[in-house]
Amino acid sequence: MEIMGALQLHPPLPLFKHTTTKSYKLSSKLSMSRGFHKLNALETNSPSGITDLEEELPSIDFAFVSPKLLPDGSPDVHIRSAVGGQKLRDIMLDGNIDLYGPYDIPLSNCAGGGTCGTCMVEVVEGKELLSPRTDKEKEILKRKPKTWRLACQTVVGKPDSRGELIIQQLPEWKAHEWE
Template sequence: MGTLQLSSYALSSFSTSLNFNYITNSHKTLKTSKHPRFSRGKIRAVGTIPENESQSTDPEEPPFVALAFVSSVLLPDGTPDVHFRKACGGQKLRNIMLDSNIELYGPYGRPLLNCAGGGTCATCMVEIVQGKELLTPRTDKEKEKLKKKPKNWRLACQLTVGKKDSTGLLVVQQLPEWKGHEWNYETISPEEYASELGLEFGSESS
């Protein structure tokens, strides 16, 4: 099992540091440093922020949900490949992923190999690692298609991420059936979680 600290350099509106505990399917023990971090080159993001603008924030920026998408394939050094994005709440996760160029369907991405959001093919399965409180409950289609899957597996085309004024962090495992690692979940209180992330979404500047 390895513990990784992920830091986003691509999103200037917030700063997040989150520990992920994962276990590789090969059961190899990964040796990590005391405070391992991803280098900037290992994180694919929507774009880069010029250094002279990175410190400025827009006080009128609408509320948003921060998202971290974890690829099913590990990087060559055995660490997860993470993609950071942000989006306004009230949208289907499927739309957020497709609009943000995040891989959703894997081998079922070609036309006619998926139902294009109808909830009948179950090829858009994702695993919710963190932030399930932001999501709408399982629909009847999800209950039918995912009845043999873990409770934190969802259909991206069926779930809505929060409301328009929602804020928070959502960590999503892409293509969970094809992932090369397992997650070790830890239950922490909301106070501990907020303290660990160091995030204050929606706060007003004095």
């Protein structure tokens, strides 16, 4: 299923460094096999289809999958982008993505120290963009699947990295199974 629309920027955002108004085509594709949305913004008058922003600022695209299903039975997915070289925990918190779920009350998590295990996520796709497991992760996740990581210990790429990641939030609470 593909949904098309137009996005007009008036006036141009300072990040784009344009002096004229640009028109962007917004494409949203739903992948039924994975149940996530992929969003692409393309400059409509660019022959290569690559915007000035993409050429200047490398970024990593994320699909954060909530453990709960929507009323229609499909996964609740939140799309975000971030520059690499940051911890996954910081990317999630900065993007208002639920990281701790029921453990998001004062003194119930270690605030990024890597000792409590409440920021566990499952990396569904894109594990090659992540740093190797730390010793703290190895200890806390020794009985968990290899795809599980601690968001507070996981660095995503480098500042010049590009790619895509699908992250399952709160994998112990998820309401669906990945193929």
